[in-house]
Amino acid sequence: MARARSRSLLLGAPAVSMGPPRAFVPLLLLLLGTSGFFQSDAVEVDLKDGANATCLYANWMMKFLITYETNSSDYKNTTLNLPSNVTHDGSVCGSDTQAALLAVQFGQGHSWSVNFTKTNETYQADFVTFTYNTNDTTVFPDAKRKGPVTIVVKGTMQPVQLNNVFVCHNTDFLDAESVTQIFWNVTVQAFVQNGTIGKKESRCHADTPTAAPTVPPTVANVTTASTTTASPAPTTAPKPVENPETGNYSLKSGNKTCLLANVGLQLNVSQDKPLLININPKTTRADGACGNTTATLKLNDGNSTLIGFTFVVKNVSKTAQKFYLKEVNVTLLNRLNGSVISNADNSNFSKWDAFLGTSYMCQKEQTLEISDNIQIHTFNLWIQPFLVVENKFSTAQECSLDDDDILIPIVVGAALAGLIAIIVLAYVIGRRKSYAGYQTL
Template sequence: MVCFRLAPVLRVKLFLVCLALGAAQPFTLELNLTNSEKATCLYAKWQMNFTIQYETTNNTNNTVNISPLDNVTYNGSNCGDDHTGPKVAVQFRSGFSWNVNFTKETPNYSIDRISFSYDTKDNKTFPDAKYKGIVTVSDAVAVKIPLNDIFRCNSLLIYEKNDVVQHYWSILVQAFVQNGTVSREEFLCEEDKSLTTIAPTIVPSPTTTPTPKERPEVGNYSVTQGNSTCLLATMGLQLNITHDKVASVININPNTTDVTGSCQPKTAELKLNNSDIKYLEFVFAVKNENRFYLKEVNASIVLANGSVFSTANNSLSYWDAPLGSSYMCNKEDTLSVSEAFQINTFGLRIQPFNVKEGVYSTAQECSLDDDTILIPIVVGAGLSGLIIVIVIAYLIGRRKSYAGYQTL
């Protein structure tokens, strides 16, 4: 049995040096598989590359570094059935393929077997190769994960066999997604657990007002289902957090933020994450069969001091609009999730249902944008002011008229 293991420190440094010198650069792969009911059944996100040694016609050994940078496809990936477990299949570049199979043994599931194939007939990648043909390395992997957990491993894992060294890191995978929703409960690999250190005790300081930040950049986000877009969102997001009596403000940069989500007939989910945000999840629902609204927000955020702030609220009622339309609020607005967590939105437009041809439908504007209510207010204020001026002028006039008469 061959298991993943953490490489020695010197080896890790050598690997990183190779990357810096121009060997295969890291590329993030992401797969969100759905079943026949369009519900997520498997989610995976990871990075990997390979070092291959081969013999040349001159009886010397050459080494090449391979990373799935281009022509990446996922043909053959599936959710599994009653007889076979889920499978992730990746094809990339010219003649390279990588597969991983999963099995379920309640209450756990396992990363069962990994195989990697390459074709030495590719003269560009394997010049002067002595053997011409397809080479496959395959073996079992001993990793068991609780069924309702998502497996995370940020550490570098190395698997060696038959002149091939496989490198994996930044792994996030759940092979048996329950009820179409990717779990927020994480199961860490042993290597990540060994890197966990106890943070120094920090005496909480009095609540401080954070330094105001500039307006966040407005980003465009979307969720696709099959070949069509099912959710559209445009917004600038500023997070306001109070944790251990310390206030923080975080602007979300859409250029460095990843987007996932799902769309169901009566619920829709938009999930954002980046290096600081483990997840920021917006859940929308249908009410009365003819309107939608923001029902739930869940968040887990890494703060500047390394601590993690997490919160959830599934009883919200924001961004209400008719089905078949979008909700829009151009002016700055505040979404209060809890006493410790508020989200300021800028340039907001959202449509989580009934998106047609990938474009927004007619928007219902928020009250902040609706200027029509200002007209009667302005007219009323003007009339009130005019009446006050007339009354004051009348009183002054009467006072002057009495000033010309003297008592005899």
């Protein structure tokens, strides 16, 4: 016998009574001002054994960001949220010889499950399985591929002592095959002993030992404009934000690399105060999809930022094709509860173009205007989204910003050419005047 229920939560509100720390409130309010909150649902499963005693308990929130291909061969991003009506058929208590299984079904053919195994002293999540159904036209309008798609990801939960409850208020991510699974406010205990939920908690790395989530989003570099002017004491100038570290990212199609990207990324969020965030490549994961005419690179910094780049192919002549950057999407998440703080998209780009089979390079800083409040600065960019051969970049088409070194000789050459033209012109005019002083005999 099993019992499951779900309750509606407003993601912008804290899941516990204690709010974020005072030092974090200005930053949180700054980010929350860029967008409204949205509704989601929490799921609670209390699985019973044959004696009607609890054997597996879970309470958590999750949603899914999915990239899918349309009939026009473009790729679109969609969000799949949990509804209020969730079932849990197929869930299993588990034993010393059998894995425990937590399984839920929702919407039009979507399902999610995680299995737990135990040793003599601990239990842990082994694999997470997510199936989404593209026949759900509400979530996947104009999907090219119809039917269920299953993603299996190895779990990242650390081993938990038996009789302990695993708790993680902060946001966690799983990326695989164009799907980002987002979890927060997680409470789970597998292999419950004697039907009694444990009182001792095992916290995830993102949480502090306190009972409330108090860890602000982690960013590589943050600067805010100062508003304090009353202090007569000498002040030091704010430390300039360094350029971001260059990350090396790649995608595979089967066993072959289909996309290569080297780039340093800096996010600029401007509301009442400017906020600069350097994306840390050491904690950033790359995912996406490669196609013949469309490719999408999704970067998840592991904290609170998701960035998507979409490239397409265009015909420039009967025999030549070029690729270019067409769309950029930025999603900022509240790491405390997983809510979307801001989601900005610009699908009208026509940048970073190069002939198909080559790569595009720009070492100097470039700025991508995503919205009125969000910009992306790129550094040391080298990108090839199509026709990668032997895991190496092809010949690069360099941007005009990198051509500064050849501008000087061009300008000097043009100046010399102009000077020579002036001298020649003056000589011709002088000769004509000298001829005018003689008469024909």
